[in-house]
Amino acid sequence: MSAEATVEVLAGELSTYLDSNRINQVRRAYYYAEQAHEGQMRRSGDRYITHPLAVAHILASLRLDHQSLMAAMLHDVIEDTGIPKEALAEQFGEDVAELVDGVSKLTQIEFRTRAEAQAENFQKMTLAMARDIRVILVKLADRLHNMRTLGPMPYEKRQRIANETLDIYAPIANRLGMHSICTELEDLGFSSLYPMRSKYISKAVAKLRGTHREIIDDIRGKLEEKLAERGLPGRIQGREKHLNSIYNKMKFKHKSFHEIMDVYAFRIITDTEDDCYRILGAVHSLYKPLPGRFKDYIAMPKANGYQSLHTTLFGMHVNIEIQIRTEEMEHIANNGIAAHWMYKNEPSNITTANQTRVDQWVKGLMEMRERADDSLEFIEHVKVDLFPDEIYVFTPKGRIMELPRGATPVDFAYAIHTDIGNACVACRINRNLGSLSQTLQSGQTVEIITAPGARPNPAWLSFVTTGKARSSIRHVLKNQRRAESLELGRTLLKKSLKGFGAKLSDIGEAQIDTVVRHNQVESFDDLVSDIGLGNRMAYLVARQLVSGAGDDGKSDISATDMSTNDRGSVTIRGTEGLLVRFANCCKPIPGDPVVGTMDSGKGLVIHSDTCSRLPEDDEARANLTQLKWAKDIADEFSVELRVELERQRGVIAELANAVAMADGNIERINVEEQNAKLGVVSLVVHVHGRRHLARVMRRIRNIKAVTHINRVRN
Structure with missing residues (x-):
C-alpha cells in the first residue's frame, strides 16, 4: 500500500470527528514530515515515515484533536532531521511546535542509564505534562508503536525499553485512566522481558478458553435472557484476562493458573447510570452475589476517573465477575484523559x-x-x-x-x-x-x-x-533541622569565643569572610550550622575568628588550651528537638550533672557526667561541652529503676499505685524471676527531674515487700 493511500486511510478515519480544514492541516504535517525524513529507514527496513503515521493512527483511534495528530506526524523532526523548533512554529503554529518540542525532549530520555539520570528525566517529563498533558499522550502512542515493532532491536536495548515501559510508561497510562494503552504496553513489555513465560501463559489461556466455551456461552445466554425479561438495554461482552496481570497474580498473590482462570468475567454496557443499577438488581436475582465483593465505582470513581459497578456472583458452580457501565464510562475506562478530547464539543460531567x-x-x-x-x-x-x-x-x-x-x-x-x-x-x-x-x-x-x-x-x-x-x-524537618543547627552552632561558638575573651559582635566582617573562605563554605551561616551538626569544632572556628583564618591550631591543641573552652556552659531546656538528644545509655534527667558530646552530622548528645561511655583521659574530656539545666523545665524524662522485692500477690499493682501516687508515669514494666520467693522488676518511669525521682523512689521504698531499689545508669 502506498504512503498516500495510508494517509488517506487516516484522513477517512479522522473525517468521523474532525472537519475538512483540520484534516488538511494533519495531511500537510504528514507531507512535511515525509520530506524531512526522506531517505531515513527504520531497523525493520520500512521507510521512517511509517512510524509517525502509525503513531497518528493510534491517536486517531483515541479521537484526539488535530494539533496532537500534527505533533504525532512531526514528533521526530526536530531530533532526527535538524529542523529547528522555530521553523515548525512558522509553518504549523506555536502550539504544535511546543508539543513537538515537548515530545522530542521526552524522546531523549533514557530512564535506565543511571538512577540519577532517570530521576532528572522524570522531572522533565513532569514539567512537560504540567505545560500540556497532550505531550505525554503523543509520547505514549509513540512508545506503544515502538513496543509493537521491538523485534529487530538488539537484545539489551529490547530489555531496557521493556523495563522502562513497565516501570514508567504503563503506570502513567494507568494513572491517566488509559486502560487499553496501559494493558497493551504491559503485555508487550512482559512478552519482551519474558518471551518463554509469555508464550506458555498464552498457550494455556487459549487451551482453557476452548474447554470453557460451553460454560461461557451458557452464562452469557442466561444474562441476555434476564435483561430481555426485564426490558433492560445492554450488550454483554466477555472479558479477556491479560498475560501480564495473570503472571503478576501468580507471582505476587501466589495463586495457581487455574485459580485465576476459574473466574468467568463479563462486562455489560448499557445506556444510562440508572440502567446500571437496574441491571445490577437483575444479575443479583439470577445468581447469588458473594458478600464483600461488590464495589460501586460510579458513586465513588477511582483516582484516574474510572467508573463502573463491580460484583462477583456464584452460579453454575463457578465464580462470575461482572462489570456494569454506560457507553461513556466504557470510553473513559479505555481512553481515560484522552476521552476529554472525544467529548470536547459536548463536555460531560465525567470528562x-x-x-x-x-x-x-x-x-x-x-x-x-x-x-x-x-x-x-x-x-x-x-x-x-x-x-x-x-x-x-x-x-x-x-x-x-x-x-x-x-x-x-x-x-x-x-x-x-x-x-x-x-x-x-x-x-x-x-x-x-x-x-x-x-x-x-x-x-x-x-x-x-x-x-x-x-x-x-x-x-x-x-x-x-x-x-x-x-x-x-x-521538607519541614530539613528546615527545622537547619534552624536548630544554626541556633545550637551559634550558642557553642559564642561559648568558645567567651573562652578567648571575645564576643561574636566584636569580630569584623572582613575577618568572618576570611574564615568562611578558608573553611570552603558558602556562607557564615553554613559554617555555624556545621558546628551545630557536630561536623566542625566550635573551639577551632573561634580560634580562627580571634587569631586569623590561617591558624587552625590543629597541630598544637593541648588539654590546657581546650579547657579555655569551659568558661561558659550551654543551657539545656528539656526535649530540644532534632539536634539535641538525650543518651539512652545513662538517661540523664534535670538535676544530674551533664556534659555534651558532638555526634558528627547529628548534633549534641547529652550524657550524665558519670556515664561509662564518656572518655577517661583529660584531653578527650576537655572536648566535652559543659552543660547546665534551665530552671523551669516542665518536660518528662525516662528513668530506669531496678526494684528487688519479695514475691507476693498484688505486689505489681501496689508498685504501679506507688508510682501513680508520686505523680509518676510508667512507660514499661518487666518482671524477672530470681527464685520462688524473690523477684526483680525493671521499671521505666517518666519523671520531671531528680527531686521528682526521689519522691517516686521514696514511695516505692515504703512498700513492705520491696527489699532494694536503685536507678540503672548504664
Missing part, C-alpha cells in the same frame, strides 16, 4: 471530573518537585503515587478523598492541604478519637484536629504512604 483529577495529580507532582532536595528523592515519592491501590474516605463535609491502600490519617491531612498536615496533632475516625498511625479503611469519615504552632513528627515518616505526605514532612 470534566476526569480532567480535574489529572490536573490535581500533575499539580501534586509539581509541588513534590519543588520540595524534593534532589531528583532521586522526587522519583521515590512519585513511584509511590504511580501504583495506587485506592481507598475512599470522607471529610466531615462529605467530600470524597482518594488515597492509596495503607494510607493513614496523616496522609489524609496532607491530601487536604500541606498546612493541615503540618499542623496535625490528632484525628477522629467515624467521630471517635483515633491514632494518627492507624491504617484507614474505605468508607470511613476522617476529621483532622490541628493546633497552631504544631510541627510534623519525624516518626511519621515510618508510617505515611503517600509521596505528598513524605515530601512535605521531609
Whole structure:
C-alpha cells in the first residue's frame, strides 16, 4: 500500500470527528514530515515515515484533536532531521511546535542509564505534562508503536525499553485512566522481558478458553435472557484476562493458573447510570452475589476517573465477575484523559471530573518537585503515587478523598492541604478519637484536629504512604533541622569565643569572610550550622575568628588550651528537638550533672557526667561541652529503676499505685524471676527531674515487700 493511500486511510478515519480544514492541516504535517525524513529507514527496513503515521493512527483511534495528530506526524523532526523548533512554529503554529518540542525532549530520555539520570528525566517529563498533558499522550502512542515493532532491536536495548515501559510508561497510562494503552504496553513489555513465560501463559489461556466455551456461552445466554425479561438495554461482552496481570497474580498473590482462570468475567454496557443499577438488581436475582465483593465505582470513581459497578456472583458452580457501565464510562475506562478530547464539543460531567483529577495529580507532582532536595528523592515519592491501590474516605463535609491502600490519617491531612498536615496533632475516625498511625479503611469519615504552632513528627515518616505526605514532612524537618543547627552552632561558638575573651559582635566582617573562605563554605551561616551538626569544632572556628583564618591550631591543641573552652556552659531546656538528644545509655534527667558530646552530622548528645561511655583521659574530656539545666523545665524524662522485692500477690499493682501516687508515669514494666520467693522488676518511669525521682523512689521504698531499689545508669 502506498504512503498516500495510508494517509488517506487516516484522513477517512479522522473525517468521523474532525472537519475538512483540520484534516488538511494533519495531511500537510504528514507531507512535511515525509520530506524531512526522506531517505531515513527504520531497523525493520520500512521507510521512517511509517512510524509517525502509525503513531497518528493510534491517536486517531483515541479521537484526539488535530494539533496532537500534527505533533504525532512531526514528533521526530526536530531530533532526527535538524529542523529547528522555530521553523515548525512558522509553518504549523506555536502550539504544535511546543508539543513537538515537548515530545522530542521526552524522546531523549533514557530512564535506565543511571538512577540519577532517570530521576532528572522524570522531572522533565513532569514539567512537560504540567505545560500540556497532550505531550505525554503523543509520547505514549509513540512508545506503544515502538513496543509493537521491538523485534529487530538488539537484545539489551529490547530489555531496557521493556523495563522502562513497565516501570514508567504503563503506570502513567494507568494513572491517566488509559486502560487499553496501559494493558497493551504491559503485555508487550512482559512478552519482551519474558518471551518463554509469555508464550506458555498464552498457550494455556487459549487451551482453557476452548474447554470453557460451553460454560461461557451458557452464562452469557442466561444474562441476555434476564435483561430481555426485564426490558433492560445492554450488550454483554466477555472479558479477556491479560498475560501480564495473570503472571503478576501468580507471582505476587501466589495463586495457581487455574485459580485465576476459574473466574468467568463479563462486562455489560448499557445506556444510562440508572440502567446500571437496574441491571445490577437483575444479575443479583439470577445468581447469588458473594458478600464483600461488590464495589460501586460510579458513586465513588477511582483516582484516574474510572467508573463502573463491580460484583462477583456464584452460579453454575463457578465464580462470575461482572462489570456494569454506560457507553461513556466504557470510553473513559479505555481512553481515560484522552476521552476529554472525544467529548470536547459536548463536555460531560465525567470528562470534566476526569480532567480535574489529572490536573490535581500533575499539580501534586509539581509541588513534590519543588520540595524534593534532589531528583532521586522526587522519583521515590512519585513511584509511590504511580501504583495506587485506592481507598475512599470522607471529610466531615462529605467530600470524597482518594488515597492509596495503607494510607493513614496523616496522609489524609496532607491530601487536604500541606498546612493541615503540618499542623496535625490528632484525628477522629467515624467521630471517635483515633491514632494518627492507624491504617484507614474505605468508607470511613476522617476529621483532622490541628493546633497552631504544631510541627510534623519525624516518626511519621515510618508510617505515611503517600509521596505528598513524605515530601512535605521531609521538607519541614530539613528546615527545622537547619534552624536548630544554626541556633545550637551559634550558642557553642559564642561559648568558645567567651573562652578567648571575645564576643561574636566584636569580630569584623572582613575577618568572618576570611574564615568562611578558608573553611570552603558558602556562607557564615553554613559554617555555624556545621558546628551545630557536630561536623566542625566550635573551639577551632573561634580560634580562627580571634587569631586569623590561617591558624587552625590543629597541630598544637593541648588539654590546657581546650579547657579555655569551659568558661561558659550551654543551657539545656528539656526535649530540644532534632539536634539535641538525650543518651539512652545513662538517661540523664534535670538535676544530674551533664556534659555534651558532638555526634558528627547529628548534633549534641547529652550524657550524665558519670556515664561509662564518656572518655577517661583529660584531653578527650576537655572536648566535652559543659552543660547546665534551665530552671523551669516542665518536660518528662525516662528513668530506669531496678526494684528487688519479695514475691507476693498484688505486689505489681501496689508498685504501679506507688508510682501513680508520686505523680509518676510508667512507660514499661518487666518482671524477672530470681527464685520462688524473690523477684526483680525493671521499671521505666517518666519523671520531671531528680527531686521528682526521689519522691517516686521514696514511695516505692515504703512498700513492705520491696527489699532494694536503685536507678540503672548504664
